[in-house]
Amino acid sequence: MTQDAFWSELEALFGPRMSRRQSDRALHGQNETWFDEAPPEVVVWPETTEEVSDLMKLCTAHRVPVTPWGAGTSLEGHALAVQGGVTVDFARMNEVLEIRAEDRLVRVQPGLTREELNVELRASGLMFTVDPGANATLGGMAATRASGTTTVRYGSMRANVAALEVVLADGRVIRTGSGAAKSASGYDLTALMLGSEGTLGLITELTLRLHGQPEAISSAVCAFDSLEAAVETVQMVIQMGIPMARIEFVDAEIARMFNAMNGTAMPEKPHLLIEFHGTPESVAQDSARFGEVVAEMGGADFQWATTTEERTRLWKMRHGAYSSCLAWRPGCMGLVTDVCVPISRLAEAVERGREIIAAAGLDGPILGHVGDGNFHAILLLDRENPEELARAKQVGHELAEMALAMGGTITGEHGIGLGKRYMMAEEHGEAWAVMGTIKAALDPLGLLNPGKLVPQPGETA
Template identity: 60%
Template sequence: MDPSAAIEELRAMLGERLSTGKSDLALHGRSETWHAEMPPDAVAYPSDTREVAGIVRICARHGMPLIGWGTGTALEGHASAPRGGVTVDFRDMAGVIEVAERDMLVRVQPGCTRGALNAHLRATGLMFPVDPGADASLGGMASTRASGTTAVRYGTMRDHVLGLEVVLADGRVIRTGTRARKSSAGYDLTALFVGSEGTLGLITELTLRLHGQPEAIAAATCAFPDTDAAVAAVIEARQMGLTPARIEFLDRATVRIVNAADGMELPDAPHLLLEFHGSDGAVTEDADRFGEIAAEHGAVGFAAATRAEDRSRLWAMRHRAYHTILATRPGATAIVTDVCVPISALAAAISRAEAEIADSSLDGPILGHVGDGNYHAILMVDRDDPSEIATAKRLSDAMVAHALELGGTATGEHGVGLGKLHLMQAEHGDAWDVMSMVKRALDPEGLMNPGKLVRQN
């Protein structure tokens, strides 16, 4: 690899849109969690697909790794540069290209965030529902197959990406998928790239499915005697055909933290936070019915909120919860677990995790997306304390091992990156080798986001 020669060529093409400044490199080497800083050799800011293809061809000639960058909100070191190289920051490719209202789809550039897209759609009566909490870029969300709080009703990124434009490792530009809602024409290359974490190519355009904005929205909170009761209520509600847009779980420790930090007045007990979408009548009926089911499982304090400001406050609290939890230990970072299990096994998984955390030296409040069996333990650690990092890794790995025994997965939405690479063999067996074969076929030199997701060349 010859960084200086590649950087010279890239600078000739991009001018000031190629940065080698120390602060810019450091920013693009950081992670939101415990991973060490791993900066690239340069950061490129392309303005269109043609420039992305040019960047890739130059880097390929010089053996320079390429790492895609959206907003940097990934939690598993996805966008760090362990082997140096060029980070391709899509800051200047953040537009909405086309809104096809009658087809209920939109074409966007990869740097467009979900918040910016929904602001653009506000007057159309349409919305993009996938909500991972952070205002992440849509290219990054597709790359990690993200989901979030609304997946229980609307699904994940896997369900919303109809087509992609991708620059491959040799600079070729391909398009996958169509504007049609279904196709039986060949391999599903769109699905292959969704969740590939930038290891197969750089996404430069997305065609996304949209939904109608609901006529009415209501939120609700309710406290339960324990996790088992909360999960049982959710299972019964789903079996009876109720489809809340969000069903979030907070354990007792998290409730205490958000009460103190956000001025909430939630009872001191495990909680469900819910949101219902639909017509005025349907929303009221669904909320009332869920309240009845919750009461049958020992819930107290069921409180509904229909005013927009009350709902916004509730979900702002939920989306801030990670940083609110970290603030209880100034200077701490976290190893964030992301296991997902069949919902019937969720209470057992959380109870075992709570017991193992209680037996350790760490604090690890738990919250998650109970409607689809996904929970997160926020294992707070001192980045400079190897013993704490080792303890948190041991706890996290134990949660994953238990999840796999229950038929689950190491990651429900955050992706693999660097942090969960060591868990892939246990989850996938020989199928992980097949992933590496696909990687070698599309990226024989191993330049696309190396060190992540698959075994390396």
């Protein structure tokens, strides 16, 4: 990318909101885990959809790769500019455009984070429910089809995005979906863009579905003697139709780390963390029924978090599990796995996962969204030990193979990015080639987030 015309046109378009400084490029070449740094050649900060459209027209004319950037919290190298080019940082497109309380909808720009949105919604009596843990941008969450702690009740981004505005590779601006509750009109292009990881277009606006803020909330934590007992408890609760808002699992290792990092006194056993939403009466009833199941399954040290402060501490601790694990082994880095299996196989999968990690001789505490069969292992590695990294990658591979053998998927929420692209053919077969055909139709030059998710030209399943 040396064309003088390109640089002059780019500078004319963005002025001081364009940077080729080494510090800005390096910042946008970093990632949360083990991938090599991959800085772009230039970073731009658009403020309008029109600017994004003009950028794509310019980059298409000059054959320049484009990589979108949200908060940089993804764990599979999604936002790395592996072919250089332009990184588009959406930090300046971070406005709430419209709250439609009667329809329980909100229009937002992609650079707004989920926490910022919920602050804006406080007075409306509504809330946005998808909670991946990190304070990710909503555009990034849509691009990776994010889910998280509340998926068991409220669904993932797939269930909570009503419409999108997207800039395609050639600069065309399209709108997908609508504000209606349902539609039978044409292909579902909104669903196509969700999880596309920036390979089909750049999201410049989202219409999101909202939920009413619950009148009452109750949270609890309880310990179990075994992984199996904890998972079987969740299975029984789901079968009974008890409506959980969150249900999370942490193993004994993470309970021990929580105690060390947060000053808690949790038994060093597997734990469930649960939350109920509803009216005071329904929450009390659901909590009582859940307590009965826990007692039947041998759960102990049952503690309710009855105040807002206690609940906040509980979920802050859960969201801080990754940083607690890193602090447990100072100077280490984390390779975070992510697989999802049918919930009937979850106990078996977690136990097998522990065996795989132990056989590799690694520290790898396990936690996950037990209500939907999604779990993670946080593999703690010496940054200077390539052999340890190789073992961790092999563990991640074996866990993904196990998930497929159990009828599951190689990722439940982290997405594909760079890290798991090599397994897409194994999971999807010829369907992966179809994804490549769709990519080629919308981005024939392969400029949008190249090297991610889909087959490269000439690559087959």
